[in-house]
Amino acid sequence: MKSIQEDIKKQEFKPVYLLFGEEAYLRQQYKQMLLKALVPENDTMNFSRYEGRKVEPRQIIDLAETMPFFASKRVILLENTGFFKNKCEELAEYLKQVPDYLCMIFVETEVDKRGKMYKAAKAAGRVVEFSVQNSQMLTKWVLQILNREGKKITQRNMELFLTKTGTDMGNIRMELEKLLSYTMGRSVVEREDIEAVCTTQTTNKIFEMVRAVTEKDQKKALDLYNDLLTLREPPMRILFLLARQFNQLMVTKEMMEKGYGQPEIASRLGVPPFVARSYLQIARRYRFSQLLQAVKDFTEAEELVKTGRLGEALSVELLIVKYSA
DSSP states (O other): OHHHHHHHHHTOOOSEEEEESSOHHHHHHHHHHHHHHHSOTTOOSSEEEEESTTOOHHHHHHHHTSOOSSSSOEEEEEESOOTTTSOOHHHHHHGGGOOTTEEEEEEESOOOTTSHHHHHHHHHSEEEEOOOOOHHHHHHHHHHHHHHTTOBOOHHHHHHHHHHHOSOHHHHHHHHHHHHHHTTTOSBOOHHHHHHHOOOOHHHHHHHHHHHHHTTOHHHHHHHHHHHHHTTOOHHHHHHHHHHHHHHHHHHHHHHHTTOOHHHHHHHHTSOHHHHHHHHHHHTTSOHHHHHHHHHHHHHHHHHHHTTSSOHHHHHHHHHHHHHO
């Protein structure tokens, strides 16, 4: 990312840029930064955009061979073409001899790092991967935005906010805008503000449901389940996520009993430290054998649904009732 910022600052651009990875928000941000720096406003003659898997490599090469018209650069933007997942020999070969006047920007979600296109793009220019950001980076980013707006937030309330939003930066930005509007005229973001306007993501609603189950709050657990059904979440997806949460709890319990601490557990589970802390709190309420049985029950329920012996919605409801009783 810093390499792209440096290119823009110096106005020295590579002939090829490949932006890829799971974090869509950052991919789009850096794509727009490059376009703003490379393409003069309203220049439609020297800028072309292609999207989708129906784009033909030969068409791109023919356009690339066309000199720019009264400009120093011809810019071609290609998004989600699949060139970096499928064989694209002709274009990969062309990237080895890109003309000086050309800049090609590829934006993809997934790439095959073993493929010729990836290797050719890396040799010809810059390859930047935008991974899901960790909780430390997300916290720093959110705090920067809040500081610019003259807002303050406690560490615990920051954790609550990120627990609701998840790690998708696009979603975080959207929820943050809602929060800033809601707290207009005030300098401190309170827990009540977050609860009032921030939408809890599906996976986090599942975690809330698990917490309600472990606290034997059957009504709350069933209400959350019905909320998810109202939001048209498929029961089998809910079942899968519930099973995953209990499996995480089982791993947490096992590591606790072996003497591992919160940092090691967070690393093993692949979750932020504050999420691992929540897992630890819940896991303490169970014996390992209980969590193991729960995981077995979820697996059995899935099998019963797949063989038609139990309805999808009912299977989840029965498990919630059993473990919240």
